[in-house]
Amino acid sequence: MADFLLELLSEEIPARMQANARNELGRLFAECTQEAGLATGPIDVHSTPRRLVLIARDVAEATEAKREEVKGPRSSAPTQALDGFLRKTGLTREQLEEREGVYFAIVERRGRNASEILGETVKRIVADFPWPKSMRWGDGSLRWVRPLHGIVAMLGEDIVAVEIDGICSDATTVGHRFHHPGAITVGGASDYAEKLRACHVIVDQEERERIIREGAEAATAKSGLALLRDEGLVVENAGLTEWPVPLLGEFDAEFLDVPREVIVLTMRTNQKYFACTNDEGLLAPAFVCVANVAATDGGAAIVEGNRRVLAARLADARFFWEQDLKVPLEEQAKKLDGIVFHEKLGTVADKVERVAKLARWLVETGVVKADAKQVERAARLAKADLVTGMVAEFPELQGVIGGYLAQAQGEPKAVAEAVRDHYGASLQPVSAAVALADKLDSVAAFFSIGQKPTGSKDPFALRRAAIASIEIIVANGLRLRLTEALRGALANCAGQVRDAEAAHRLDRTADELIDFFADRLKVQQREAGVRHDLIDAVFSLGGEDDLVRLLARVKALQSFVETGEGADLLTAYKRAANILKKEKWDPAEVKAGDAPSEEALLNNALISAENSADEAIIKENFADAMAALASLRAPIDAFFDKVTVNADDRGVRARRLDLLMRFRDAVNRVADFSKIEG
Amino acid sequence: MSLSFQDLILTLHRYWGAQGCAILQPYDMEMGAGTFHPATVLRSLGPEPWRAAYVQPCRRPTDGRYGENPNRLGHYYQYQVVLKPSPDDLQDLYLGSLVEIGIDPLKHDIRFVEDDWESPTLGAWGLGWEVWCDGMEVTQFTYFQQVGGFECRPVTGELTYGLERLAMYTQGVDNVFDLRFNDAGVTYGDVFLENEREMSAYNFEVADTDALFDLFRKAAAECERCLEAKLPIPAYEQAIKASHVFNMLQARGVISVAERQAYIGRVRDLAKAACGAWLERTA
Numbered sequence: 001m002a003d004f005l006l007e008l009l010s011e012e013i014p015a016r017m018q019a020n021a022r023n024e025l026g027r028l029f030a031e032c033t034q035e036a037g038l039a040t041g042p043i044d045v046h047s048t049p050r051r052l053v054l055i056a057r058d059v060a061e062a063t064e065a066k067r068e069e070v071k072g073p074r075s076s077a078p079t080q081a082l083d084g085f086l087r088k089t090g091l092t093r094e095q096l097e098e099r100e101g102v103y104f105a106i107v108e109r110r111g112r113n114a115s116e117i118l119g120e121t122v123k124r125i126v127a128d129f130p131w132p133k134s135m136r137w138g139d140g141s142l143r144w145v146r147p148l149h150g151i152v153a154m155l156g157e158d159i160v161a162v163e164i165d166g167i168c169s170d171a172t173t174v175g176h177r178f179h180h181p182g183a184i185t186v187g188g189a190s191d192y193a194e195k196l197r198a199c200h201v202i203v204d205q206e207e208r209e210r211i212i213r214e215g216a217e218a219a220t221a222k223s224g225l226a227l228l229r230d231e232g233l234v235v236e237n238a239g240l241t242e243w244p245v246p247l248l249g250e251f252d253a254e255f256l257d258v259p260r261e262v263i264v265l266t267m268r269t270n271q272k273y274f275a276c277t278n279d280e281g282l283l284a285p286a287f288v289c290v291a292n293v294a295a296t297d298g299g300a301a302i303v304e305g306n307r308r309v310l311a312a313r314l315a316d317a318r319f320f321w322e323q324d325l326k327v328p329l330e331e332q333a334k335k336l337d338g339i340v341f342h343e344k345l346g347t348v349a350d351k352v353e354r355v356a357k358l359a360r361w362l363v364e365t366g367v368v369k370a371d372a373k374q375v376e377r378a379a380r381l382a383k384a385d386l387v388t389g390m391v392a393e394f395p396e397l398q399g400v401i402g403g404y405l406a407q408a409q410g411e412p413k414a415v416a417e418a419v420r421d422h423y424g425a426s427l428q429p430v431s432a433a434v435a436l437a438d439k440l441d442s443v444a445a446f447f448s449i450g451q452k453p454t455g456s457k458d459p460f461a462l463r464r465a466a467i468a469s470i471e472i473i474v475a476n477g478l479r480l481r482l483t484e485a486l487r488g489a490l491a492n493c494a495g496q497v498r499d500a501e502a503a504h505r506l507d508r509t510a511d512e513l514i515d516f517f518a519d520r521l522k523v524q525q526r527e528a529g530v531r532h533d534l535i536d537a538v539f540s541l542g543g544e545d546d547l548v549r550l551l552a553r554v555k556a557l558q559s560f561v562e563t564g565e566g567a568d569l570l571t572a573y574k575r576a577a578n579i580l581k582k583e584k585w586d587p588a589e590v591k592a593g594d595a596p597s598e599e600a601l602l603n604n605a606l607i608s609a610e611n612s613a614d615e616a617i618i619k620e621n622f623a624d625a626m627a628a629l630a631s632l633r634a635p636i637d638a639f640f641d642k643v644t645v646n647a648d649d650r651g652v653r654a655r656r657l658d659l660l661m662r663f664r665d666a667v668n669r670v671a672d673f674s675k676i677e678g
Numbered sequence: 679m680s681l682s683f684q685d686l687i688l689t690l691h692r693y694w695g696a697q698g699c700a701i702l703q704p705y706d707m708e709m710g711a712g713t714f715h716p717a718t719v720l721r722s723l724g725p726e727p728w729r730a731a732y733v734q735p736c737r738r739p740t741d742g743r744y745g746e747n748p749n750r751l752g753h754y755y756q757y758q759v760v761l762k763p764s765p766d767d768l769q770d771l772y773l774g775s776l777v778e779i780g781i782d783p784l785k786h787d788i789r790f791v792e793d794d795w796e797s798p799t800l801g802a803w804g805l806g807w808e809v810w811c812d813g814m815e816v817t818q819f820t821y822f823q824q825v826g827g828f829e830c831r832p833v834t835g836e837l838t839y840g841l842e843r844l845a846m847y848t849q850g851v852d853n854v855f856d857l858r859f860n861d862a863g864v865t866y867g868d869v870f871l872e873n874e875r876e877m878s879a880y881n882f883e884v885a886d887t888d889a890l891f892d893l894f895r896k897a898a899a900e901c902e903r904c905l906e907a908k909l910p911i912p913a914y915e916q917a918i919k920a921s922h923v924f925n926m927l928q929a930r931g932v933i934s935v936a937e938r939q940a941y942i943g944r945v946r947d948l949a950k951a952a953c954g955a956w957l958e959r960t961a
Contacts, residue, residue, distance in 0.1 A: 011769055012807060014792035049790070133794065135805040137821050139763040139832035146805065147821070149766065177773075178783040240789060271813050289813060291787040302787045305812025308852065312749050319747070338934075 002156030003189035004056040009150035015239025018047040032121040037063040065111040072103035175199025201242040208238040215246035228275040241292040249303040253285040255314040320389035333384035354492040359437035370429035378418035439465040444489035466520040482545040537675040556622030572636040591651025605635040694731035702732035708922040712758035722834040739929035742878035748853035757839040764835030801827040826953025910955035917948035
């Protein structure tokens with residue numbers, strides 16, 4: 001047994017592809033060797049910007065010889081079938097065995113030595129590698145993520161011979177591009193990592209990540225600062241370096257006037273720098289860049305160069321910021337009529353109009369307790385930052401920039417916060433009103449033009465918008481008749497486009513919307529551990545679209561059915577429902593008369609349970625409603641125990657069936673128990 | 679002392695000339711990038727080997743800042759190198775050119791950062807990197823995969839140096855107009871500051887948009903006439919012209935988002951047809 005080393009040396013592999021490439025390399029290697037029956041020990045995979053590396057421990061010297069019996073066609077089958085089988089097995093008719101009218105081939109598989117299998121494995125890995133994007137180079141036809149230059153394939157100390165499009169495997173590779181540009185020869189898996197380390201290449205990405213993480217922390221701590229941790233950036237920098245050297249630099253503190261998010265984002269996305277904070281948690285005028293070289297001057301020139309690049313970027317950002325500050329958001333908002341929201345739904349200005357109207361309605365109907373003027377103002381300013389220079393540069397900062405501008409331009413705090421937070425979910429009433437109106441409008445608007453999500457397609461992210469709406473409603477305890485709100489949103493759209501047909505379709509679209517929200521609610525609540533059948537049980541009562549009340553009811557129901565009492569009641573309910581489904585009776589035949597005590601007791605219990613359940617539901621005290629149901633459990637059990645429903649006397653039978661029906665209906669007032677599973 | 683702007687160009691000429699590149703002069707037409715030069719676009723098609731290097735003035739009307747921004751220009755220079763087929767040591771050759779212009783790779787941090795290149799107006803794309811020197815993008819490095827919608831076989835390797843940025847870096851200058859143009863006291867600002875001011879005003883405020891729309895139509899029509907006459911080079915020139923006119927219209931803010939795609943599509947169709955005709959002629 002020996003260890004196998006594979007190194008695929010190429011030009012720089014994009015950092016974001018490396019993690020997946022390592023997984024695929026391991027998967028393909030394991031697949032190929034398993035298929036060939038070659039046993040190996042544990043497999044390690046590594047990557048650097050220039051290489052993919054696999055080390056398989058304890059590879060067997062050869063596969064075992066095998067004798068296999070392959071079943072062929074029936075001897076009565078047409079000759080074509082037999083010819084095909086002979087071709088496949090490479091045997092002649094005489095070599096086949098015939099048993100009970102069926103041909104069998106005995107195929108001897110010789111044991112193959114490991115290096116032959118490994119050679120084929122390498123070829124298949126290179127041929128089948130699923131890069132997200134691959135390319136050709138020079139005048140060859142091989143495809144790889146970037147030009148492939150070398151293959152080190154060694155089993156123990158021996159080279160596994162492979163040739164792929166003119167590239168022959170050997171024991172030589174290269175070290176760090178600048179520290180050790182020449183060829184280096186490795187002895188195999190045993191000395192590979194250490195030889196490369198001596199040539200300024202750290203093969204293991206986790207070790208490079210650690211160096212970056214710890215080095216960046218140490219560099220900032222030395223200056224009395226704290227690193228703004230960012231694992232994504234650690235991994236990305238590890239994918240860009242073979243010899244990472246974190247370096248701390250500073251930038252001019254006057255740039256700190258620019259919103260913090262802009263500075264952090266510029267540093268992160270454009271430059272791949274870490275940001276730092278001071279001991280008050282405020283952004284410090286410093287950055288950490290990760291060089292790929294142990295520079296001869298200790299990194300002074302590198303830090304200075306990076307500082308200048310960052311200064312130019314921040315100067316650009318500050319220019320946009322200062323320009324944007326000069327223009328009131330209200331003025332910017334006027335330009336929104338130049339941005340198409342969707343060809344059938346008008347411009348962003350049209351959308352703003354609808355959102356403002358809906359948000360105002362949310363306040364005026366008392367759903368959101370907030371200042372109506374502030375809500376309308378926030379709604380009208382919320383999208384204005386889309387035309388700012390800052391958001392054009394950094395689209396991901398939409399909202400954030402608007403929030404800063406609103407604050408700087410003297411808008412009330414609640415308005416500025418709503419502008420900032422309206423893309424998400426917020427507990428601040430003004431923000432919640434704008435955010436909810438924005439999302440309900442989007443979902444309703446796209447439904448109104450028939451753009452509903454289907455299967456995996458949801459190009460306008462309506463599922464997310466619906467879930468976010470639900471979160472806002474629930475988190476803020478908003479008592480909203482959802483149907484009414486959605487119909488209002490649809491009417492806003494129809495009114496704007498003056499589409500008679502859309503207005504005509506409104507009822508049907510509103511129904512579709514409610515179903516859509518019900519589905520989203522189930523998805524969202526499933527994650528919170530709420531049973532979907534219980535949501536169905538409450539939904540199917542009909543007329544309940546107040547999500548806060550609905551969920552309170554569902555939660556009370558869930559606590560109830562999960563008690564022993566609840567489970568027993570559910571059993572009794574199902575039994576009653578089954579009987580009622582089977583039996584027919586004429587209520588006119590009901591005959592009063594002396595009933596057994598169990599029947600009378602159930603009758604009395606029902607009268608009181610019906611009353612208290614109704615009362616509790618009106619007061620939205622669902623726990624009490626469940627308690628009212630619970631009071632039926634003993635009487636119904638006793639009834640089933642002692643009383644024969646199908647009495648000989650038709651009148652008595654009808655009376656008892658009536659009683660069961662009342663029991664079923666009483667339970668159904670709280671929730672449709674027929675929908676509950678179990 | 680670091681190289682002046684003009685010596686930077688001369689150094690690169692000598693270096694790439696020694697690699698067998700034909701040192702060409704700038705193409706005498708307005709274009710947005712050195713890639714548009716027929717020495718890159720047309721020569722990257724077909725089987726014949728080709729090596730060339732040249733400086734190309736690039737006009738990006740929307741990037742003009744009236745000479746007030748230290749980093750942005752509406753007119754600047756690219757140094758363009760194309761090698762077909764791309765040699766195995768292209769990265770090393772490129773790094774050699776950096777050493778030649780005074781960048782010591784053991785003192786500076788040179789990195790190849792993923793950046794896939796695509797030109798929707800040329801129907802072209804390739805994979806490669808932007809090359810960073812101490813965090814600054816100094817070169818676009820691309821292996822062409824398709825040009826004009828046609829597969830590149832063999833593949834052309836393209837290097838596009840941003841000359842002003844590179845010079846600002848090696849000269850340690852923070853404002854492009856402060857660059858030493860030569861070693862006789864002429865600055866980049868002496869040569870180009872007034873140009874930036876006037877061209878920004880022209881591109882953003884003055885240019886006659888009706889005339890530009892008309893020019894676009896005429897260039898497109900002329901391109902098609904040349905295609906009918908089986909003259910791919912003049913046809914391609916008209917596609918370049920249409921592309922520049924489109925850039926002007928954009929700077930004037932008279933092309934809506936919706937129309938933008940249609941214009942790009944139109945230029946792409948012209949460029950593709952010219953490339954197709956070029957391939958047919960040389961086939």
